[in-house]
Amino acid sequence: MTDAEAQLIEKAGQRLGPKAVITDAREIEPWVTDWRGRVHGATPAMLAPGSTEEVADIVRLAAEHRVPLVPQGGNTGMAAGATPPADGSALLLSMRRMNRIRSISADNRLAVAEAGVILATLHEAVHEAGLRFPLTLGARGSCTIGGLTSTNAGGTQVLKFGTMRALVAGVEAVLPDGSVHNGLSGLKKDNRGYSLDQLLIGAEGTLGVITAVAVRLVPAIAARAVAWVGVDSPARALDLLRYLEARSDSVEGFELVPEECLQLVLKHNSGTRPPLKGSHAWHVLVEATTTKAAIDIGGQMERLLAEALEEGIVGDGVVAASEAQAEALWKLRDSISEAERTEGQTLAHDISVAVADVPKFLVEASAEVERRFPGVIASGFGHLGDGNIHFHVRAAGRAAPDWYDSEGAEITEFVHDLVTAAGGSISAEHGIGQLKRAEFARLAPPGRIHALRAIKQALDPLGIMNPGKLVP
Ligand SMILES: Cc1cc2nc3c(=O)[nH]c(=O)nc-3n(C[C@H](O)[C@H](O)[C@H](O)COP(=O)(O)OP(=O)(O)OC[C@H]3O[C@@H](n4cnc5c(N)ncnc54)[C@H](O)[C@@H]3O)c2cc1C
Numbered sequence: 001m002t003d004a005e006a007q008l009i010e011k012a013g014q015r016l017g018p019k020a021v022i023t024d025a026r027e028i029e030p031w032v033t034d035w036r037g038r039v040h041g042a043t044p045a046m047l048a049p050g051s052t053e054e055v056a057d058i059v060r061l062a063a064e065h066r067v068p069l070v071p072q073g074g075n076t077g078m079a080a081g082a083t084p085p086a087d088g089s090a091l092l093l094s095m096r097r098m099n100r101i102r103s104i105s106a107d108n109r110l111a112v113a114e115a116g117v118i119l120a121t122l123h124e125a126v127h128e129a130g131l132r133f134p135l136t137l138g139a140r141g142s143c144t145i146g147g148l149t150s151t152n153a154g155g156t157q158v159l160k161f162g163t164m165r166a167l168v169a170g171v172e173a174v175l176p177d178g179s180v181h182n183g184l185s186g187l188k189k190d191n192r193g194y195s196l197d198q199l200l201i202g203a204e205g206t207l208g209v210i211t212a213v214a215v216r217l218v219p220a221i222a223a224r225a226v227a228w229v230g231v232d233s234p235a236r237a238l239d240l241l242r243y244l245e246a247r248s249d250s251v252e253g254f255e256l257v258p259e260e261c262l263q264l265v266l267k268h269n270s271g272t273r274p275p276l277k278g279s280h281a282w283h284v285l286v287e288a289t290t291t292k293a294a295i296d297i298g299g300q301m302e303r304l305l306a307e308a309l310e311e312g313i314v315g316d317g318v319v320a321a322s323e324a325q326a327e328a329l330w331k332l333r334d335s336i337s338e339a340e341r342t343e344g345q346t347l348a349h350d351i352s353v354a355v356a357d358v359p360k361f362l363v364e365a366s367a368e369v370e371r372r373f374p375g376v377i378a379s380g381f382g383h384l385g386d387g388n389i390h391f392h393v394r395a396a397g398r399a400a401p402d403w404y405d406s407e408g409a410e411i412t413e414f415v416h417d418l419v420t421a422a423g424g425s426i427s428a429e430h431g432i433g434q435l436k437r438a439e440f441a442r443l444a445p446p447g448r449i450h451a452l453r454a455i456k457q458a459l460d461p462l463g464i465m466n467p468g469k470l471v472p
Pocket residue numbers: 035070071072073074075076077078080081082095115136137138139142143144145146147148149150151152153154155156204205206208209210211429430433466469
């Protein structure tokens with residue numbers, strides 16, 4: 001521990017009390033490795049403020065002593081953005097004690113949640129008020145509103161409601177100089193120049209600490225229909241999406257799953273069953289919802305799928321007959337990453353291309369990767385309607401312990417080159433963090449990197465906010 005860190009920790013303890021300063025290595029240990037277990041960090045202390053004023057105190061101390069802070073919510077991020085550096089040169093700033101829902105307003109259709117509120121907790125609270133926060137994802141039981149905002153998270157309902165950027169009405173944040181930006185009024189129209197709120201969304205903790213967020217709400221769902229459909233190609237899957245959208249405005253989830261991923265889930269996740277008889281090269285999970293109890297959303301989905309079957313767009317399909325069946329179908333989709341991890345080493349690429357290009361990209365890129373690196377298995381699953389595919393490459397039988405760092409790095413560069421050539425993004429929804437920083441620097445246009453550095457320098461000239469992340 002450096003002298004500066006020791007002084008900061010002592011002063012923070014005096015001002016904020018023992019609850020807010022954790023130095024016990026065993027308590028800190030679970031939080032210094034990223035969710036995927038790929039990046040291991042270290043820190044002499046984890047600071048855990050309970051209020052915006054306490055965050056401001058800590059940031060001012062960090063600036064005074066030139067000690068960097070690494071903000072952290074649920075530590076479920078996929079780019080190791082919340083993992084401190086391995087040399088112990090930064091302190092963790094855990095936001096999990098700031099977990100109050102400050103208000104829910106049905107009139108404004110807004111909720112104000114502190115940064116450490118868990119997503120599932122917000123879902124439950126607004127549901128009780130007859131409302132819904134329409135962003136959800138597999139980590140909803142652990143990820144926080146601050147983390148979701150800082151990574152501009154997406155998830156499974158982006159098709160209809162957009163990413164966090166569309167759902168955040170404003171943020172409260174402590175800026176690197178210790179001042180507090182309050183954007184929680186949630187004004188629908190506010191044209192006073194640059195939007196600090198939008199700058200902080202997706203900033204991955206590099207421009208300040210988000211302490212609370214005003215999020216947009218929609219009416220609660222009265223019913224949903226969840227279907228599993230077999231198709232013979234990603235192109236047919238996209239045809240199905242457009243077919244459904246032309247006939248109904250209820251579709252809000254549309255997830256593409258290759259047969260190979262389904263088979264891994266069935267192999268590794270006990271209690272899962274094949275949803276359809278027979279085998280299909282590709283599958284789609286479709287979710288449609290309605291806010292009106294009088295609408296028979298399940299019947300509507302049955303009819304549309306039957307018509308799509310007749311038209312030859314889909315091979316087979318089943319609509320869940322109960323909530324339990326709907327959950328079982330979602331479990332098949334949500335368990336893919338876990339099943340792949342159990343199977344062996346997997347390189348994950350969270351990429352996006354234009355929606356219409358996804359089918360061609362998926363088929364061609366998989367074939368090119370498998371040709372260039374014989375023995376690996378490449379496939380993609382995910383949010384087809386958003387053009388966002390989790391393009392994963394598995395080591396299969398050839399997994400040397402250092403595969404990730406040896407051949408893995410080469411494969412990732414190859415995949416990112418293909419994505420860039422297709423006009424896509426190497427990070428669709430997971431952010432840059434530390435895992436993608438070098439690739440971001442290699443592939444982003446110089447003007448973009450220059451602007452990013454200029455913004456960072458202007459707001460955080462001392463470099464105390466999450467250094468080594470996002471900004472190359
Ligand atoms: C099973 C699973 C499924 C997932 N599915 C999806 C998905 O479908 N779509 C998707 O987009 N993501 C997905 N994710 C990724 C992850 O859940 C999101 O990135 C989430 O937004 C991270 O929230 P967190 O609270 O865990 O943040 P953390 O992991 O703790 O932090 C993430 C980043 O935000 C910064 N940060 C955290 N809190 C603050 C704050 N208060 N102020 C400033 N900076 C802060 C951190 O420094 C870090 O850079 C998934 C993750 C898992 C484990």
